[in-house]
Amino acid sequence: MVEDFEPRWIEGWIAVAPGTPAVTVTLRVNRTDLVTTLVADPAKRRVPGAEVRRFRFRVKELWDYIGTHDRLAVVVDGRPLPIAAHGTVYRPRSNGPHRLQELKDKLAGDHVFSRSGALQVAKNLDTAWQRRTMTQAGRVRDFVSERFGLDAFFIYGTLLGAVRENGVIGHDSDIDLAYVSGHRNGADAARELHDIAFALIDSGFRVLAYGTHLRIANEIEGDKDAHVDLFHTYFDEHDVLGFPYGVSGVVDVRASDWTGVHEIDFAGSTGLLPNCAERVAEALYGTGWREPQPGFNWDRDRRTRAADALMPRAWTQQIYWADFYEHTGFSTPSAFFEAVSARADVPRIVVDLGCGEGRDSVAHAEAGRRVFGIDRSQRGIRRAEAKAAELGLEDRLSFHECDVADTEALASVVGRARAEAGDEPVMFYLRFFLHSLEEETQDALLSSLDALSRPGDVLAAEFRTADDKANPKVHRHHYRRYQDGPAFGAALAQQHAFEVLEEQEGIGLSPYQDEDPHLYRVVARRSGGTS
Structure with missing residues (x-):
C-alpha cells in the first residue's frame, strides 16, 4: 500500500512472508523505472501471518520534471501497489518546468536523488566535494584529538559507505564522525559535547548544535558550508554503546566488541574506522545494511536512541547564539x-x-x-x-x-x-x-x-x-x-x-x-x- 504521495516523499508498506529476503520496490513513471530501493527489515505495523516492511522515496525535485500527462506507480515484482485514494496510478496535478527526458538523462549520467530528495551530482563522483569535505573532516578529527584526547571515526552513512562500497555513498550529503566518550552516563556525555562545541567556536569553527550532534562548518575553496557532523556515543552502565542519534538495528555494540579504530584510505584522504565496523553497521541499520536502501529514513526507521544523552534545547540555543555572535x-x-x-x-x-x-x-x-x-x-x-x-x-x-x-x-x-x-x-x-x-x-x-x-x-x-x-x-x-x-x-x-x-x-x-x-x-x- 502506498500511503503518501507528497511533494517531499512517496512512502508506504508491503506485507511479505516472515523471513523473506530483501524485496525490491520501484518508483515508475510511465514505463520508466526511475528509483529503486530494497526493503529488508520488519516495521512496527502488524498484519496477521505476515511481516510488514516500510519504504520511502525522497524525490522532492521529481515534480519539476513531470506533468499532468504522466502516470506514476510503485511496483513490486512487476505489479503496481494500490495507492490510497488513487487506485494503482497517481496523476500529478500540475506541470513542472522541465521535461521528463531531462531527468532521465541526469539519472543516466552522474546525478542521483540525495537523502533529502534533491537532485545532485553523486558524491562518489564529485571529487571536488570529497576534497573539501575530507579537509574539514581532518581538521575536526585533529581538533578533537588534540584538545580532548578523543578519536573521531566514521559513523552512520560514512561508515556504511566505507564498509559496503569502499567510498562515499552517492546520495549522501556530508561526512559523519563520532567519538566514544570516556563518560559512563548520558548527562556527562552530553555535557562533554556541549564543551566541545564551545571549544570549536573559540577556535574559529562554525557550529550548529542539535540535541544529538554538532554540524561543524568552515569555508573551504569557496564553499561556505563545507561541513561534517560530529556525534557523541558512550558505553553505559551495561557496557552497551549508546547512540543519542539512534539506531534502527536490533543488535548492540558491547564493550567486548569494541577494540578501537584503525586508519583507512577514504575519498582521496584518510580517516578512522572502528575495528568492529560491520557490527556497528548492523546496529545502526539492521540486517539489511549490506544492500542500498535509498528510502531509509531515520524519523521512520529509528528503533531506539540513548535519550539520556541528548543535549537539552537550552544548551543547543546557547551554542547557537555563541556561534552567531562570534561570527x-x-x-x-x-x-x-x-x-x-x-x-x-x-x-x-x-x-x-x-x-x-x-x-x-x-x-x-x-x-x-x-x-x-x-x-x-x-x-x-x-x-x-x-x-x-x-x-x-x-x-x-x-x-x-x-x-x-x-x-x-x-x-x-x-x-x-x-x-x-x-x-x-x-x-x-x-x-x-x-x-x-x-x-x-x-x-x-x-x-x-x-x-x-x-x-x-x-x-x-x-x-x-x-x-x-x-x-x-x-x-x-x-x-x-x-x-x-x-x-x-x-x-x-x-x-x-x-x-x-x-x-x-x-x-x-x-x-x-x-x-x-x-x-x-x-x-x-x-x-x-x-x-
Whole structure:
C-alpha cells in the first residue's frame, strides 16, 4: 500500500512472508523505472501471518520534471501497489518546468536523488566535494584529538559507505564522525559535547548544535558550508554503546566488541574506522545494511536512541547564539531603533532586553541614553562589552548575562536601572526578542515587567508575526515563535496596564539582505503616568 504521495516523499508498506529476503520496490513513471530501493527489515505495523516492511522515496525535485500527462506507480515484482485514494496510478496535478527526458538523462549520467530528495551530482563522483569535505573532516578529527584526547571515526552513512562500497555513498550529503566518550552516563556525555562545541567556536569553527550532534562548518575553496557532523556515543552502565542519534538495528555494540579504530584510505584522504565496523553497521541499520536502501529514513526507521544523552534545547540555543555572535556583527543600528529614537518621549534610561552583541544598546548610548543590556548569551555579552570599551561608552553602557526567565536576576538588573532613573521613567526595549522566546518564557517576562514597571514607563517591542512564518530567512536556524501582533498589543492594554501609543504591522519595516520580514511594532506606556 502506498500511503503518501507528497511533494517531499512517496512512502508506504508491503506485507511479505516472515523471513523473506530483501524485496525490491520501484518508483515508475510511465514505463520508466526511475528509483529503486530494497526493503529488508520488519516495521512496527502488524498484519496477521505476515511481516510488514516500510519504504520511502525522497524525490522532492521529481515534480519539476513531470506533468499532468504522466502516470506514476510503485511496483513490486512487476505489479503496481494500490495507492490510497488513487487506485494503482497517481496523476500529478500540475506541470513542472522541465521535461521528463531531462531527468532521465541526469539519472543516466552522474546525478542521483540525495537523502533529502534533491537532485545532485553523486558524491562518489564529485571529487571536488570529497576534497573539501575530507579537509574539514581532518581538521575536526585533529581538533578533537588534540584538545580532548578523543578519536573521531566514521559513523552512520560514512561508515556504511566505507564498509559496503569502499567510498562515499552517492546520495549522501556530508561526512559523519563520532567519538566514544570516556563518560559512563548520558548527562556527562552530553555535557562533554556541549564543551566541545564551545571549544570549536573559540577556535574559529562554525557550529550548529542539535540535541544529538554538532554540524561543524568552515569555508573551504569557496564553499561556505563545507561541513561534517560530529556525534557523541558512550558505553553505559551495561557496557552497551549508546547512540543519542539512534539506531534502527536490533543488535548492540558491547564493550567486548569494541577494540578501537584503525586508519583507512577514504575519498582521496584518510580517516578512522572502528575495528568492529560491520557490527556497528548492523546496529545502526539492521540486517539489511549490506544492500542500498535509498528510502531509509531515520524519523521512520529509528528503533531506539540513548535519550539520556541528548543535549537539552537550552544548551543547543546557547551554542547557537555563541556561534552567531562570534561570527555576526552589525555596524549600524536597526531600523526599529531609528523609529523609536525619533520619538520625543523616549526615556533617558533604557533596559535592552535580549541585547545580543549590543547593536542597539550602543546606538541608544550614542544618542545620550544610559543603557542596561541584558542577554543570556555569554558570548553576546562579551562582544557587547568589547564594543562599549572600543567606543569609550562604558559610562553609559553596562551589560548583564541574565536569563529573563530568572525573575530574581532580572529584578536585580532592573533595580539598578531604576536606581539611576530616580523618579524618571524607564524604557523596556525588546527588538527581535519576543519571537525568540517560548510562550511560557514570554508570559513570565511580561509578568515580571508587570511587577517591575511603574506608571510612565515605556515598552517598545518589535517581533515577527504569523504572516512571516512561510517567508524565506537569511538565518534559517534561528528559533522563532511567530505570533499575532495586534493580539499582543491588545493584551498589553487589557492584561498588563500599558496604553498603546503606536503600533505598526507589515513588511518594509526592517529589510535585511534579501529578506523583508513581516513584523509587528508597538510602543506603549504604563498607565497612570503623564500623557
